[in-house]
Amino acid sequence: MKYITVNNRKVPFDDEKNLLTVIRKAGIDLPTFCYHSELSTYGACRMCVVEDERGRVMASCSEEPRDGMVIYTNTPKLQHHRRMILELLLASHCRDCTTCRKNGSCELQTLAQQLGVNSVRFQNTKEQYPIDDSSNCIVIDPNKCILCGDCVRTCEEIQGIGVLNFAHRGSEMRVMPAFNKKMAHTDCVGCGQCRVVCPTGAITIKSNVHEVWNALADKNNRVVVQIAPAVRVAIGDEFGIPKGENCLGKLVAALRRMGFEEIYDTNFAADLTVIEESKEFMERLESGENLPLFTSCCPGWVKFCENKYPEFRKNISTCRSPQQMFGALLKEDGRMRKDDPRKTIVVSIMPCTAKKNEIVRPEHFTDGVQDVDYVLTTVEVNRMIREAGIDLNQVPSESLDMPFGLASGAGAIFGVTGGVTEAVIRRIVNSSRPEDLDTISFMGMRGDESIKETSVMVGEREVKLAVVNGLASADELLQKIKSGEAYYDFVEVMACKRGCITGGGQPTPIGPRTKKARMEGIYNIDKASQIKLSTENPFITMLYDGLLKGKEHKLLHNHVEYACGDCGDCSECSGK
Numbered sequence: 001m002k003y004i005t006v007n008n009r010k011v012p013f014d015d016e017k018n019l020l021t022v023i024r025k026a027g028i029d030l031p032t033f034c035y036h037s038e039l040s041t042y043g044a045c046r047m048c049v050v051e052d053e054r055g056r057v058m059a060s061c062s063e064e065p066r067d068g069m070v071i072y073t074n075t076p077k078l079q080h081h082r083r084m085i086l087e088l089l090l091a092s093h094c095r096d097c098t099t100c101r102k103n104g105s106c107e108l109q110t111l112a113q114q115l116g117v118n119s120v121r122f123q124n125t126k127e128q129y130p131i132d133d134s135s136n137c138i139v140i141d142p143n144k145c146i147l148c149g150d151c152v153r154t155c156e157e158i159q160g161i162g163v164l165n166f167a168h169r170g171s172e173m174r175v176m177p178a179f180n181k182k183m184a185h186t187d188c189v190g191c192g193q194c195r196v197v198c199p200t201g202a203i204t205i206k207s208n209v210h211e212v213w214n215a216l217a218d219k220n221n222r223v224v225v226q227i228a229p230a231v232r233v234a235i236g237d238e239f240g241i242p243k244g245e246n247c248l249g250k251l252v253a254a255l256r257r258m259g260f261e262e263i264y265d266t267n268f269a270a271d272l273t274v275i276e277e278s279k280e281f282m283e284r285l286e287s288g289e290n291l292p293l294f295t296s297c298c299p300g301w302v303k304f305c306e307n308k309y310p311e312f313r314k315n316i317s318t319c320r321s322p323q324q325m326f327g328a329l330l331k332e333d334g335r336m337r338k339d340d341p342r343k344t345i346v347v348s349i350m351p352c353t354a355k356k357n358e359i360v361r362p363e364h365f366t367d368g369v370q371d372v373d374y375v376l377t378t379v380e381v382n383r384m385i386r387e388a389g390i391d392l393n394q395v396p397s398e399s400l401d402m403p404f405g406l407a408s409g410a411g412a413i414f415g416v417t418g419g420v421t422e423a424v425i426r427r428i429v430n431s432s433r434p435e436d437l438d439t440i441s442f443m444g445m446r447g448d449e450s451i452k453e454t455s456v457m458v459g460e461r462e463v464k465l466a467v468v469n470g471l472a473s474a475d476e477l478l479q480k481i482k483s484g485e486a487y488y489d490f491v492e493v494m495a496c497k498r499g500c501i502t503g504g505g506q507p508t509p510i511g512p513r514t515k516k517a518r519m520e521g522i523y524n525i526d527k528a529s530q531i532k533l534s535t536e537n538p539f540i541t542m543l544y545d546g547l548l549k550g551k552e553h554k555l556l557h558n559h560v561e562y563a564c565g566d567c568g569d570c571s572e573c574s575g576k
Contacts, residue, residue, distance in 0.1 A: 002067040007074070019060035019071065020048050028073055031082065031111050033199050034148040035061040037512075038497070039157055042149050046085055047111070051075050079115070086112050091122035092171075093200075094143040100201040105508070107199035108146060126171070134182040136360060137190035137206055137353040137504070145175055145202040151194035158497060160472030161304070163188045175202075187307045189471070191300040191495045192353030192504015205353055205505060208374045209384055215345045215374070216259040222334065222342040225255055226326050226404075228266045230351040230415035230500035231378050233521035237507040237514070238382050239392040244517030246525055249397025251349075251381075254390045256398060265400050266348070267407030269326035270414045270423070271534035272543075273297065276556050277319045277420075278427040281490060285458065290315050292466075292481070292488040295420050296558075297321045299358035300495030304471050309478050318557045322414065323348050323355055324364050326404075327371030328555040333547060348375045351415070351503035354495065363558040377505025403539040409526030410534045416522045417469035417499035418445035418452060421492045423534065425456055425465075432532040446523075448498045448515070451477055453488075465490045470497045 003010045004022055011026040018041065023030055033045035043062040050060045053070040057077065072078070089108060097103050111117075129142040149166070152175060156162040163186045167176050177186045195203040215221050232248040241247055252263050281293050296302060296317040305312055320328065327346045334344030348355060358364065359372040376384070385392055399405065410426050413419030422445045429436060444454040445465075450473035455464050466488045468474045474493045480486035496502050501518035502510050531537055548555065 002065075004065055004067075005070045007072060013065050016065055019050060019058075019063045019065050019069075022065050023050070023060060023071070023073060030060060030073060031114070032061065033107060033146060034150060036150060036154075036197060039150070039153045039197075042153065045146075045148055047082055049078055049081055051078055057081065082111075083115055083117055086115060086117045087120055087122065089146050090117065090120045091124055092126040093124070093146065094128075094141070095124075100144070101204040101207075102144075102201035106201060129174070132183055133206065134184035135188060135190065135206060136184075136356045137188075138183065138192055138195050139204050139206050140183060141202055141204070142174055142176070143202075144200045146200055147173060147175065148199060149175070150197040150199065151175060151203060154193050154197050158470050158472055159189070159191060159193060159304075159495070160470075160475040161187055161189065164194065189300040189303040189307070189495060190354035190357040190504075191471070193496060195353065195504055196502065196506070196508055196510060205377050205379055206356060207380055207383075208356070208376060209380050209387075212347055212374050212376060212384070213387075215347070220342055221345045222262070222340065223260055223345045223347060224262045224264065224330050224334075225260045225347045225349060226264045226266045226269070226323070226330075227251065227400075228323070228348070228350045228352075228415070228500065229270070229412045229522060229525070230503060230506070230518070231349050231381070232525075233415070233501065233518045234351065234506045235378050235382060236392065241393055242517075243514050244519075244521030244524075246521055247392065249399065250392050250395050252400055253395045253398040254385050254388070254392055257390055257395075258384060258388050260347070262401050264326070264330075264404035265407045265411075266322050266326055267411030267414070268404045268537070268539070269322035269329070270411035271408050271537050271540050272325050272329075272556060273319055273322050273414075273420075274410055274423045274427050274534040275540065276325075276552070277317050278424050280317055280319060281424065282428075282458075285461070285463065285489065292491045293317055295492045297414065297420055298354070298494045298496075299352070299361075300354040301471065301474060301493040303354070303357070304474065304495065305478075305493075308475070309482075311482075312478065320364070320556055320558055321358065322411075323350065323375075324358065324371055325556050327359070327364070328366050329404075329543075329547070331366060331369060331371055332551065332555055336547065345374070346372045348372050349378070349381050350375050351378050351500045351506045352496075353377060353504035355505075366555065377503075379505055379507055382507065403542065406531075406537060406539050407529075408531040408534050408537050409529035410532060412525040412529065413522055415500045416446075416519050417448065417494050417497075418467045418492065419499065419522070421445050421454075421465055421467050421490065424490070426533055427535065428456065428458060430533070430535070432536060437532055448519070450497075463489045465492075467492045469494045469499055471495050 001012050006026050013022045016022045031047045034042045041062050043059045048060045049057050051072045132140040152164050155164050232246050233244050236247040255263050294316045330346050355375045364371050410423035445467050452467040455462050
C-alpha cells in the first residue's frame with residue numbers, strides 16, 4: 001500500500017488520478033472552481049494548491065500522487081494564495097450579489113466568506129458585456145464569468161457539442177459561442193449542463209416564475225400542474241431533507257397552498273408512453289422499417305439528432321414525450337368540460353431546461369393550441385415555495401389528484417438512464433411476477449455507464465437494445481450505427497449523464513453522493529409501487545376507452561409532416 005502524508009497524517013492511496021482526490025478521501029475538502037471528476041483536468045483556478053515539505057506550491061488537481069509525498073493543505077502561504085486569487089476574481093466580477101439568482105448558492109460567494117475575503121482592494125476596470133437571454137432555456141451573463149472553463153469542457157467532453165469556448169486573450173478573454181453568436185442561433189440543445197457546473201451566476205435558468213404566479217392569480221384560469229419523476233427525489237435538497245428522499249407528497253401539499261388547482265403525476269403519462277412506444281416498436285420490428293427505434297422522451301437528444309444527424313430523424317419515435325402527452329391530454333380534458341368556461345393552463349415541473357424549448361416546437365401544438373404553457377424547473381419551484389413562505393420540510397404530505405395521479409413503477413424509472421428501456425421490456429415480456437422483474441432489472445440497463453447494451457427475445461427473434469446517456473456518447477454510438485459497426489433494434493438516449501436526475505434544472509451541486517442517492521430514490525419508488533406494469537394501471541385502460549378513444553394519434557403522437565423529412569426547424573420546413 002502506498003501512502004501520502006497529509007497534514008502530518010498518513011493517507012493510503014491506490015489508483016487515484018491526482019492529489020486532490022487523495023486529499024478529499026482523507027476528509028479535507030479543498031476548494032476548487034474548475035475541477036470536476038468527470039471532466040479533463042484544467043488547473044485554471046489554482047484554488048486547490050497545496051505545499052510540500054520543501055515549500056513548493058502545486059495545484060493538487062493536476063499533480064500525480066507519489067508514495068512518500070508530504071503535503072500541507074492550509075499553511076499561511078496557501079491561505080495568502082487563495083485569498084489573493086479570490087480577491088482578483090472579485091475585482092473583475094459583477095458584485096450585485098443581493099439580486100443575483102445564485103445568491104446563497106454561488107461558490108465564489110461561499111469561498112469568499114469561508115476564507116475571510118471581506119474587501120477588495122482593486123478597482124473593476126473590466127468592460128461590461130450584454131446579457132444573452134435569447135435562449136428559451138438558459139441566460140448567460142458574461143460579467144459574472146470567472147473563466148473556470150467548466151461550461152466549455154462540459155459542452156465539449158460530455159455533450160460533444162462545443163457551443164462554448166474561450167475567445168481573445170489576457171484581460172479581454174471571454175467564454176462565448178463562435179463568432180459571438182447568440183445562444184439561440186447556435187447548436188445548443190438546451191440541456192443546461194453548462195449551468196449545472198457553473199460555479200457563479202454566469203449561466204442561469206431562463207425563469208418562468210413570474211408568468212406562473214400571474215397565471216395562478218387570474219380567476220379565469222384553471223391551472224393544472226404535472227410533476228416529473230426526477231423532481232421528487234431532488235426538490236428536498238435545498239430544504240435540509242435527506243438526499244434522494246421522495247418528497248412528492250410534500251411538494252403536492254406546497255403546490256396546493258400556492259394555488260394550483262389540480263396536481264397530477266407525469267409518471268401517468270410515462271405509462272402512456274410505454275404503451276404507445278412499445279406498440280410502435282413492435283410494428284417497426286414486424287415491418288423492418290426505420291430501425292433502430294430511438295426514444296423521443298429527451299428533447300435535448302431530439303434536437304441534437306436533428307442538428308447533427310438529420311438522416312436519423314425518421315428513426316426517432318413518433319410518440320410525444322410524457323410531458324407533451326400529458327399537456328395534450330389535459331388541454332383536451334379542459335375542452336371537454338362544457339360546464340367550466342375557464343382557460344386551462346398546463347404547467348410542468350421538470351428537472352430539465354430543454355423542456356422549455358420542447359413546449360414551443362410546432363409539433364407540440366394541438367389544433368393550434370400550445371399543449372404545455374409553462375415549464376418550471378425544480379430550481380424554479382424551490383424559489384416559488386420560498387417566495388410563498390412555505391417550509392417544505394414542515395408541510396404534511398398530501399396525495400395527488402385523480403384520475404391522473406396513479407402511476408406504475410415503470411413510469412417512475414423514466415427519471416434515470418435505462419428506465420425507459422426497462423419499462424418497455426416489462427411491457428414486451430408482460431409479466432409482473434417478482435422473479436421476472438428481477439431478471440429484467442439485471443439485464444444491464446441500470447447503472448451510470450455511458451453506453452449499455454442488452455438483448456431480449458421477442459418470440460423467436462433476439463432484439464438488441466442500447467442505452468446511452470450523455471450526448472458525446474450518443475454521437476459515438478450513432479457513428480457506429482452509421483458505419484455499420486453496430487446494430488440495434490431499440491436505442492434509448494438521454495442527453496444528461498445518468499438521466500433526468502442530473503438534469504439542467506436540478507438543484508446543485510450534484511456530487512457523487514447526490515447522484516447515487518437520487519438514482520436509488522427513483523428505484524425505491526418503483527420498489528414501493530403496487531403497480532409494476534404500465535398496462536396494469538386501471539386509469540390508463542379507462543382513458544383509452546374514454547377521453548382518448550379515437551384520438552390516440554392526435555394527442556399522443558407527433559403528426560406534423562415535414563416536407564424534407566428532416567428537422568422541421570429550418571426555413572424550408574417552416575415555409576411548407
